Amino acid sequence: MFWKFDLHTTSHIDTLLEKEDVTLTEVMDEEDVLQECKAQNHKLVDFLVRPQCMVDLVTYITQEPSDDVEEKIKYKYPNISCELLTSDVGQINDRLGEDESLLMKLYGFLQRDSPLNPLLASFFSKVLSILIGRKPEQIVEFLRKREDFVDLMIKHIGTSAIMDLLLRMLTCIEPQQLRQDVLNWLNEEKVIQRLVDMVQPSQDEDRHSNASQSLCEIIRLSRDQMFQVQGCSEPDPLLATLEKQETVEQLLSNIFDKEKNDSAIVSVIQILLTLFETRRPAFEGHLEICPPGMSHPSFSVNQSILEAVRPRLKDFHQLLLEPPKKNIMKTTWGMLDPPVGNTRLSVVRLVASLLQTNTHIINMELINLNTLGVILDMYFNYIWNNFLHIQVEICTAMILAMPPAQSENPEINRDQDQEPVRESHLIKHLFQKCQFIQRILDAWSSNEKEQGEGGRRRGYMGHLTRIANSIVHNSDKGPNGAKIQQLILELTEDDKQRWEAFTSGQLADTNKRNTVDLVNTHHIHSSSDDEVDFKDSGFHQDSSLQQAFSDYQMQQMTSNFIEQFVLILHDACCKEKIQQFEDAGSDEEDIWDEKDITFAPEAQRCPRSSGSTDSEESTDSEEEDVKRDPFEPNNASSDDRMEETPWVSTHQCSLKVSFATVPYRNKHFTSYSLITVMMLSLCDVPVSDQWPGDEAAQPASSPGRKAGGSDAEETITTETVTNGSMKETVSLTVDAKTETAVFKR
Template identity: 90%
Template sequence: MFWKFDLHTTSHIDTLLEKEDVTLTEVMDEEDVLQECKAQNHKLVDFLVRPQCMVDLVTYITQEPSDDVEEKIKYKYPNISCELLTSDVGQINDRLGEDESLLMKLYGFLQRESPLNPLLASFFSKVLSILIGRKPEQIVEFLRKREDFVDLMIKHIGTSAIMDLLLRMLTCIEPQQLRQDVLNWLNEEKVIQRLVDMVQPSQDEDRHSNASQSLCEIIRLSRDQMFQVQGCSEPDPLLATLEKQETVEQLLSNIFDKEKNDSAIVSVIQILLTLFETRRPAPGYFCMFEGHLEICPPGMSHPSFSVNQSILEAVRPRLKDFHQLLLEPPKKNIMKTTWGVLDPPVGNTRLSVVRLVASLLQTNTHIINMELINLNTLGVILDMYFKYIWNNFLHIQVEICTAMILAMPPAQSENPEINRDQDQEPVRESHLIKHLFQKCQFIQRILDAWSSNEKEQGEGGRRRGYMGHLTRIANSIVHNSDKGPNGAKIQQLISELTEDDKERWEAFTSGQLADTNKRNTVDLVNTHHIHSSSDDEVDFKDSGFHQDSSLQQAFSDYQMQQMTSNFIEQFGFNDEEFADQDDVVDIPFDRISDINFSLNTNESANIALFEACCKEKIQQFEDAGSDEEDIWDEKDVTFAPEAQRCPRYGSLSGVISSRKCCMICLGWLFCDGCPVVSGPMWTANFDDIPMDTGSSTSIGAPAPATTTATASPSSPAVLPESAGWSSPNASPDTATGWADFSSNFSPVR
């Protein structure tokens, strides 16, 4: 509507551009310059693509502003210039991507000395990234001619915007063949080796972090690309270089053969963890989720989704160095916390080493497992678990390690032990479980920690921070001893405990652990009766609501909805048949035409009975002149036990008043227990839908009349006749006052 009536106002930029001496800064001072540029205002675009304007725009994003410029507008024009150059206008992209002099001016920003201005670096990276996406052939050709491009990228890798630009070249270049050429070119330039050299103690933390993140993203992006483009015959050269044994060995040499540096160690471990990632695990690998270990379903045995053996071969000789890091981490200052002093604190290095151990356990490699056993790395990790009682980052990793050991079947390379007496097949034994229970005294340490915590809590102390994880570890032992693949071995190791330890464990699992699990269990379904906020309990079955309460009204409305739903269900209608049918008005009522009604009733008797019920209902108001009681006091209406039950919907004692029950039944004509409608008999003929009617009880009858009728296609269902209220002599021929539904409906056209 806005454009239809031409209510928009003309931009002031059009008027400004008509001046012969207009400058670029004057145009950029306009508030709507960016909107007009993205809307491809022809006058504005033609002005911006002028040679001098393009040079000025590139200069703004590559040259440091003068120091004497006011701070609030110091980066105003560089920011607007970047937005104009990246507005994705075809003419601007063509002029910038095809003019080598402009590209050289833009490229000159990389040739500056470190450190680069981070804000200008972000402008430069954004402009070059959009050119890579829109003009890939021209930009790649231009960059390949620059012999120092890779050197400059590595030199400035500590600037996050430059790292983003490098990753952009790996993800945003199309078509696939061009991307493969770029990968081969970067691999020939040894970009992986150069990034690896950045992760060493002699470099600063920014280079450690960005180089590590770049290598991790290269691994993930390459693996994802290989999975998505399965028809690609050439492997990813960058990923292949990263997974080589000598590359991993160089990474490990950077942190172990030189001085210990916390940032470098953590960065290298992060790269290793990414190499150990299995996006789609091959058969035999395990998935850990929320403390539960499950065998991953068999998937693709693709090399990019399983751990390369060369990586494990490079890591194995260095396990002793990682173990030593747990014992002697890089020096950390004493940390004061709200509950005490940490001397030394856990530190990021030791936490990363524990995460690495968890990933190594997931590979379930025999030679790695045996090395960890010989070093007693698991014992050191458990010592840390019970020492640092508030470090949940550590606790969850230890829980993962123990869950892996308990749930993993023995590694394939382990030597089987043969039970020769029973001449059975070879049975593999998990050396890790044996080491955990015997050398590390797993059961005893759990029991001691639990008892110590309860004693401390009993003296008024706090519950220790690892108790939740300890509960799940204990449950994991119980679960795997019963249902796990190592159940027999776990039970054997528990039976070999001393008598005192066995008794303590049995008492713990049946007592304290069971009680804790019970307290931690939440009932999802509450089967108890609903209680009101007052002292009076509301029982929907045995006691009634007050006659004038809002709760009675709400429950009556609910009954109405339930009766409507049952009616629809019995007569076979569904939601679609009640929807609006404005577009299909010629659909015939096929199912309704199959239903024949024959109703018999005595209207005068029903009216008389209805008036009697109403009179009984308002009887309390006739005594308004009495001095003995207040007519406005709340009073309860008492019904006979059988009269309070709706024969169709069960015991609804006092829930629905006589009048409401009558009105509901008169409306729907299927509550044969109601005194208003139950008297006359009515029949319904359903040719296609058989119906069974159960027993019913008449209100006010001396004894309940029970009749069972079975409907079939040839015999109509007959509702039971209620004793005391029926008119046995009534017939369809003598009934008056009711519509005759005996004839079939004709289709609606």
């Protein structure tokens, strides 16, 4: 055992630390210094917590390296210092977290002018974050004494590491009461309002992005904490401030009352989308209907947010018509002038979220502005923008699938015998004002015309198929089914006929092509004799699916043929070798001399079943090679060959199996497929290039007999294979003269 060897080697650091004048850089130059520190090497830890060493470690991560230092080692010591200080060793945490002079030196990094060195900022943030987690009381007390802490955090919010540090203060403080105190302190310092002020055109994109992301994370973290911590009496003050109407109004004022700025607009919309997030699964397409429980407080959007957004819907609508100026974009298929742009895409996402709230006053404002009509125009104009297409699909799916808003009054049909039809203004607007059905039909016809002329299929056709299916589905089973059917009946006679022909023809055919059916009504016989009957399945059968399954059956049957003949030949070969052992009359005779082998029908029977297949025909023909006969006639008794032979290992016989592929024509199809055909070469007999069906192939005269002749001698063996209710006979012809083995059905 290798355990008896002493593979443990003493670290060189221990020897190095015994020197009286050892320096910190010498220790950090050791390759295993980090491993030894994390393993809490006592000598190393005692050395690192020395006052001067701690000062040097903090200095490395807070001071810019000298420009004279070579670039590849410029940040070597700052990086190692950060790793040592964050190795989560108790003595280091205690020394750093309880020494105010060290904390002041660390804090001094924040007091530098912008922009901060992003790498050093990440080191600073990592060290302070682990101290917040390990020494929360001491660190919070220290930071609260610094009056400029929040100002400095907001000042450097464009540096991602500082944004991460701010979020760490909301997530890494474990004591619930201390966390609540931190939230109250940050709220008193107006951190939300200061972050909101960062999202305006006068600031750069980094500040827009990081301030927006900070606010979004505060919303999510606060809501998660509210659901996870049961019995928490105090609300989250930061979330409450964010959800105030005046806060949302200030956000919207930043982007609409000043010059248009793409980055600021997108960042504000991202914050609004986070505020609209609900505690239930969002729509993932067009199939799901709003789940029950939607009116529960945890599933609703704060009304103050909607009140702040509603007056600004006209400004968002105008952004769809006149987005911030974008340069012409060259793409692989043409020029985009103008491109969709991130602003308009974000506005469409915002409209989808507003529709999800299913608020009557918001719905009516969107109807009055005809925002849905503009969005549909964009859908059909930008045929390759799938980011836009999926959002439009979600919008239409929610309109079709959601019940009317609570403020909308149901309309009663005049006919007393009919059930009342609840009015949905959005659906009515979509079908009448936006001409939803007609635009789908026109776009489909236009696409088919272009494809017929050799053009490409339009990029929105997959989404258009799902939108059309959504209409059909919801007209039958959706909560607005009666209203949708009524609106379809109100179409002109020509449009109604086009829609009916489309749903029963083109749409149905497309759905068939998009459906993968892996079963048919045939019996499938596996090699384990298990039967699976799919006769009663409700799956639709068409020619393309039958072709695919017929190919599968052919593969199954071919595989079973290979199994059967390999077993047949192996059994026969092994029997011949064993018989030679039994009949050997002389010690001088070589029992392994190659001899001709003849197969008896009884030797072929194998308890295997094969899968069924459709018939196939058509093979290729090539001339066969003729070689010298290496075999001598074998006079062994056929009775001996018919005796039961035990299974023996394959090394006692030379059996080779080779495969080739040839085309065959299925009787149901004109296209060619590939079928694997087995060719067997026994005892070094080469495989013939002659295939079943060739005119040159010799027909089998009878099972299990030899065909005599002056030029050729054949050994023919047959096997009957069950194919459902039919039986097929397959044969293997071994021609000793031409040294070939031919497989025939």
